[in-house]
Amino acid sequence: MTLTLIPDYDLSKHTWLGVGGKADLFAEVDNEENLISFLKNSQCPITVLGAGSNVLIRDGGISGVVLKLGADFQKIEITGDKVIAGAGAKLMEIAQKTAKSGLAGFEFMEGIPGTLGGGLASNAGAFGSCLSDLLQEVFFTDFRGNTKTISDFSDWGYRYSPYAHKGIFLGGVLQAKRFASSDEISALMQKYHEKRAASQPQGVRTAGSTFKNPKEGSAGFLLEKSGLKGYKKGNAEMSTKHANFLVNHGATATELEDFVNEVRSIVAEKQGVKLEWEVQCLGRKR
Ligand SMILES: Cc1cc2nc3c(=O)[nH]c(=O)nc-3n(C[C@H](O)[C@H](O)[C@H](O)COP(=O)(O)OP(=O)(O)OC[C@H]3O[C@@H](n4cnc5c(N)ncnc54)[C@H](O)[C@@H]3O)c2cc1C
Structure with missing residues (x-):
């Protein structure tokens, strides 16, 4: 499988800060099979971008291939008290979907404008909670296409993930803290929203x-x-x-x-x- 690689691709439009030079090569990859096959056959340096909400891309651009995770990686499924989400899923969408299903613990994601993959790279969090509090399994590949499932998060910490820059998060399984009414969850999310609006x-x-x-x-x-x-x-x-x-x-x-x-x-x-x-x-x- 070969991806459609776009040369000299302007990255500034993919970042919240609105700056950054060009990627030597850029591609959006739509599913895991294509991603892994590309990684196994590529010798280039690889960088992955999520929603670009936590990056400052320098003016000289990025060497090698910059990848964005496409459609299949954006899926969010809820089964019982678990959420199975692709690394391209937006954290805010996970917060909204879990609130509707009465799953508590995801409220802090409201107002974090990144993807699950970007969030896993920094163990994103807010209001005293972070992603590793909820993680059950994380699916990961190194830059050469060797996949693994991570299930021990004891060495993750405040804005720290031991896997950052070592490969690509593909998705994960997150477990709710408990069941609660959608009204109770939405009220907490609204409180967080107001706190952000007042202070940021x-x-x-x-x-x-x-x-x-x-x-x-x-x-x-x-x-x-x-x-x-x-x-x-x-x-x-x-x-x-x-x-x-x-x-x-x-x-x-x-x-x-x-x-x-x-x-x-x-x-x-x-x-x-x-x-x-x-x-x-x-x-x-x-
Ligand atoms: C208004 C605003 C409010 C914010 N509030 C918070 C907050 O409360 N708490 C918080 O923690 N952060 C916050 N952030 C920062 C940011 O939203 C989070 O860090 C978010 O999780 C980053 O996700 P992203 O998809 O935008 O990642 P990007 O910015 O695209 O990438 C960030 C890093 O993650 C890597 N990365 C991206 N996707 C993957 C992947 N699939 N696999 C491996 N590495 C990957 C990138 O290479 C890069 O090094 C805020 C940002 C903004 C603009």
């Missing part, structure tokens, strides 16, 4: 939290304490509403990355804390 910038180009929270406390608080809430340089800004949200008003990827690194240095200097990027910087500098 809306309708802007951002990639969510820029830095992980360090052991010293909240990254947003440390940024604020360093006088960086609303700090702006050119077209890059740390949001006036939430200091840990980078907002792009029209900067290039290089300008955004340099800006975030400068902010990081200021926090290190003023608070003695080295913040770690949560946003994934991918690709080549120009």
Whole structure:
């Protein structure tokens, strides 16, 4: 099986920050069989993109092949208290479907605009919950097409998955915490929605939290304490509403990355804390 590979494909339209150069080659792959067969026959470096809500793709673009997971990977099935979802399924859609079926535990996914695959790469979470709390099995392949089923999540942690950058998540089985009424679940989701609307910038180009929270406390608080809430340089800004949200008003990827690194240095200097990027910087500098 050969995929239709598109050369020099503009990646900026696939990212929330709206920046990034071109993929040498790009393909959307519609099912697992085609993906595995492609990986087994390819020698190229592979990068996979989900919804592009946690990446800063550099201006020099990405070497090799960039893959997006297509139709078959977007399926979500509910059986009893379990959800079987493809890695291309949107987390918000999983939250909505499980709410309708009376499955509790998925409410935190409301408001996370990524896919299950992207979420598994960072063990996405919010409001004290994260994906690994719910995982029963995860289907994974390395970049050469060797598949495995992961069922031990004891070494997953806060925004950490041991499999990130080592291959491609294909999908997973998630188990509900309990059954509850759809009204109860929807009420919690609404509460989370309101909390986000009150504390995070809306309708802007951002990639969510820029830095992980360090052991010293909240990254947003440390940024604020360093006088960086609303700090702006050119077209890059740390949001006036939430200091840990980078907002792009029209900067290039290089300008955004340099800006975030400068902010990081200021926090290190003023608070003695080295913040770690949560946003994934991918690709080549120009
Ligand atoms: C407004 C806003 C709010 C946000 N709120 C939260 C939040 O509350 N909590 C939170 O955790 N995150 C949050 N995020 C960040 C982001 O939505 C999550 O990290 C999300 O899970 C990323 O998924 P994605 O599909 O967009 O991944 P992408 O951004 O496309 O990719 C992220 C990384 O995952 C890798 N990846 C993508 N798909 C796969 C796959 N199938 N297999 C292997 N690797 C893969 C990519 O190569 C890349 O390294 C927020 C972002 C925004 C813009």
